[in-house]
Amino acid sequence: GENVEQHPSTLSVQEGDSAVIKCTYSDSASNYFPWYKQELGKRPQLIIDIRSNVGEKKDQRIAVTLNKTAKHFSLHITETQPEDSAVYFCAASGGASGGSYIPTFGRGTSLIVHP
Amino acid sequence: ETGVTQTPRHLVMGMTNKKSLKCEQHLGHNAMYWYKQSAKKPLELMFVYSLEERVENNSVPSRFSPECPNSSHLFLHLHTLQPEDSALYLCASSLEQSLGTEAFFGQGTRLTVV
Numbered sequence: 363g364e365n366v367e368q369h370p371s372t373l374s375v376q377e378g379d380s381a382v383i384k385c386t387y388s389d390s391a392s393n394y395f396p397w398y399k400q401e402l403g404k405r406p407q408l409i410i411d412i413r414s415n416v417g418e419k420k421d422q423r424i425a426v427t428l429n430k431t432a433k434h435f436s437l438h439i440t441e442t443q444p445e446d447s448a449v450y451f452c453a454a455s456g457g458a459s460g461g462s463y464i465p466t467f468g469r470g471t472s473l474i475v476h477p
Numbered sequence: 478e479t480g481v482t483q484t485p486r487h488l489v490m491g492m493t494n495k496k497s498l499k500c501e502q503h504l505g506h507n508a509m510y511w512y513k514q515s516a517k518k519p520l521e522l523m524f525v526y527s528l529e530e531r532v533e534n535n536s537v538p539s540r541f542s543p544e545c546p547n548s549s550h551l552f553l554h555l556h557t558l559q560p561e562d563s564a565l566y567l568c569a570s571s572l573e574q575s576l577g578t579e580a581f582f583g584q585g586t587r588l589t590v591v
Contacts, residue, residue: 394577405567405582406520413576451520456577463508463573464533465580469519 364389366454368468376476381442383471385452386434393456395428395435396465400449410437414456442475449473480504483568483583490558491591498553498586500568508573509551510580511543515564526551527573558590 365388375381387395396411412419412426412435419426423442428435439446449472453465481502490496500509511523525533526545540562542554551568568583 392577396577396579398582405584407582408579411579453580454577463571463577464510464522464525465571465577467520467522 364392364454364466366452366466366468368452368471370471371469372472372474374474374476375442377442377444379442381439381446381473381475383437383450383452383473384434385436385454385468386432387454387466388433389454390430390433391456391462392454394454395426396453397424397426397437398451398453398467400451400470402448406451409450439473442473444475444477447473447475481568481570481581481583483566483586485586486584487587487589489589489591490555492558492560494558495554495556497555498566498568498588500551500553500570500583502549502568502570502581502583504570504581506570506572506581507548508571509545509548510569510571511551511553512567512569513564514567514585520567524553555588558588560590563588563590 368385393414398406399409400406410426412428423440425438449470451470452468455465484499509526513521523537524543529545540557544552565585567585569580571580572578
C-alpha cells in the first residue's frame with residue numbers, strides 16, 4: 363500500500379517568512395495530492411491540491427509542487443501570517459489498484475508563525 | 478460547513494457505558510471513513526466503508542464497532558472503552574473513484590473516557 367512521509371513535524375517561522383513542508387510517497391500510481399489545514403479544535407480542511415499531470419499549482423500565498431520522478435511534493439507558504447499557524451497534513455491517493463481512493467495521510471506538520 | 482455532520486460534538490463516558498457516534502453526509506459520496514486523532518499524533522484510519530460495505534479495518538479493537546446502514550450515514554458504536562481511547566474521532570467522506578478526490582471531514586466528536 364501507499365506510504366507517505368512528511369517533514370518537518372514542527373516548523374517555527376517569523377511572520378513574513380516563507381514556510382516549506384515536504385512529503386514523499388511510495389506508490390508511483392498515486393495521482394492526487396491534497397494538502398489539509400487543521401486549526402486548533404477544528405476539522406481538517408482542504409487548502410490546495412495537485413494532480414499528477416501538473417507540476418505546480420498556486421493559489422495566492424500558497425503553492426504546491428510535485429516531482430513525480432522523485433515521488434515527492436511540497437507545500438510552500440509565502441509571507442506567513444499568524445493565522446497560518448495550524449497543523450498541515452499532506453495526503454496521496456488514486457491509482458489503479460483496489461482501494462486506491464482511500465487517502466494516505468502524512469503525520470502532520472505543526473506550523474507556528476510568530477508575530 | 479463542509480456537508481459532513483457529526484454528533485455529538487463532545488462525549489464523556491464511563492468505561493462500562495455504551496454510546497454511539499453518528500456521522501451524516503449529503504454530498505453524494507459513496508465512501509465514508511472513521512479516523513482517530515489523539516493529542517500530538519497523526520490521523521489514524523480506523524474503518525472505511527464503500528457503498529455500505531466495510532472495505533478496511535485497521536486492526537481496531539472490537540470495543541469499536543462501525544455500522545453503515547446506507548451511503549449517507551455512518552455510526553461508531555462504543556462499549557467498554559479504556560481511558561486511552563480518549564481522542565477526537567473524525568468522520569470523513571469522499572467519492573470512490575480511481576482518480577483521487579478531496580475528503581470532507583466532519584467537525585469531530587471529542588471523546589473522554591473516565
